[in-house]
Amino acid sequence: MFSKTCEYAIRALIFIAQKTKDGDRIGIKEIAKGIDSPEHFIAKILQDLSKKGILQSAKGPTGGFYLDKASRKQSLASIVRAVDGDKIFQGCGLGLKQCSETKPCPIHHEFKKVRKDLLQILENAKVGALTDALENSMVFLKR
Amino acid sequence: MFSKTCEYAIRALIFIAQKTKDGDRIGIKEIAKGIDSPEHFIAKILQDLSKKGILQSAKGPTGGFYLDKASRKQSLASIVRAVDGDKIFQGCGLGLKQCSETKPCPIHHEFKKVRKDLLQILENAKVGALTDALENSMVFLKR
DNA sequence: GAAAATTATGTTTTCAAAGACTTGTGAATA
DNA sequence: TATTCACAAGTCTTTGAAAACATAATTTTC
Ligand code: FES
Ligand code: FES
Numbered sequence: 001m002f003s004k005t006c007e008y009a010i011r012a013l014i015f016i017a018q019k020t021k022d023g024d025r026i027g028i029k030e031i032a033k034g035i036d037s038p039e040h041f042i043a044k045i046l047q048d049l050s051k052k053g054i055l056q057s058a059k060g061p062t063g064g065f066y067l068d069k070a071s072r073k074q075s076l077a078s079i080v081r082a083v084d085g086d087k088i089f090q091g092c093g094l095g096l097k098q099c100s101e102t103k104p105c106p107i108h109h110e111f112k113k114v115r116k117d118l119l120q121i122l123e124n125a126k127v128g129a130l131t132d133a134l135e136n137s138m139v140f141l142k143r
Numbered sequence: 144m145f146s147k148t149c150e151y152a153i154r155a156l157i158f159i160a161q162k163t164k165d166g167d168r169i170g171i172k173e174i175a176k177g178i179d180s181p182e183h184f185i186a187k188i189l190q191d192l193s194k195k196g197i198l199q200s201a202k203g204p205t206g207g208f209y210l211d212k213a214s215r216k217q218s219l220a221s222i223v224r225a226v227d228g229d230k231i232f233q234g235c236g237l238g239l240k241q242c243s244e245t246k247p248c249p250i251h252h253e254f255k256k257v258r259k260d261l262l263q264i265l266e267n268a269k270v271g272a273l274t275d276a277l278e279n280s281m282v283f284l285k286r
Numbered sequence: 287g288a289a290a291a292t293t294a295t296g297t298t299t300t301c302a303a304a305g306a307c308t309t310g311t312g313a314a315t316a
Numbered sequence: 317t318a319t320t321c322a323c324a325a326g327t328c329t330t331t332g333a334a335a336a337c338a339t340a341a342t343t344t345t346c
Contacts, residue, residue, distance in 0.1 A: 007238030060311030095150030106273045106282045110264040121253040130249045139249045203345030204289045
């Protein structure tokens, strides 16, 4: 569904949101452990995303990654868009060059609904809102 | 969503279904043109699938690919399973090693619904049933 | 013997991951 | 106050594997 890169990115962002509620910062090593991802790989992903303003970072001692107020209100959809683009939200399910209402593929009408549902889920899921469930161990970022 | 391989496979199967309604057979070159795919690539895909019994083939002059009665009743879901496996139907949306009800990821409950809808669409779409819409130019396999 | 799928093999591109090196920054220290 | 030092992100390069696509030889069957 999503690329590996994108999966790691979402997990990481939620993890960071939980760990930096009180203005703390968190290092790359701890993030990698916390979401069970390759350290160098997630490092690169987060660096790209911080350039794009999806999350914040600080160098030096006491440095690390964190999320400001605005970033916390962000939806998972915007993360997906930043990483994988919007192919998943707009592209044709059967790989036609362009999804089109007037020249649809055989599953266009049904597929459109799935895409829309998926988009809605991701739009509604705000990064900062998922931390409570995490702390109560109702959901997990690794297993 | 699906792999390129899988997209080609679905398009090809629907195309073959339409072109071999009356016991005809159709060659690889015509298929490649009909669905706008790389000729050698789709050839390999179809050969794999014919080994698995998803479609039928015959060598020699007047040979080609075709679909028997049973294959026509097949759903798109079984094609997807044969090509991409059932990761898309069962795997965790955030890439956890295993999707689980007891240790779910943050979007598990919502995501499950999307997966289920997708599965249903693909189960309901039978290869042989899509040919009419194709012939009436209500749907397309390339553009 | 010609037309078709089949098999085997090779190339290119993309994705995932790892490693080494660089830059910036806060804090200790002289 | 200026210097140094250690820490942590940032950048660049390389490796590995899989997916996507291409070429050539082979087999089957009419
Ligand atoms: S044309 Fe295929 S999903 Fe819209
Ligand atoms: S655990 Fe992530 S989708 Fe079920």
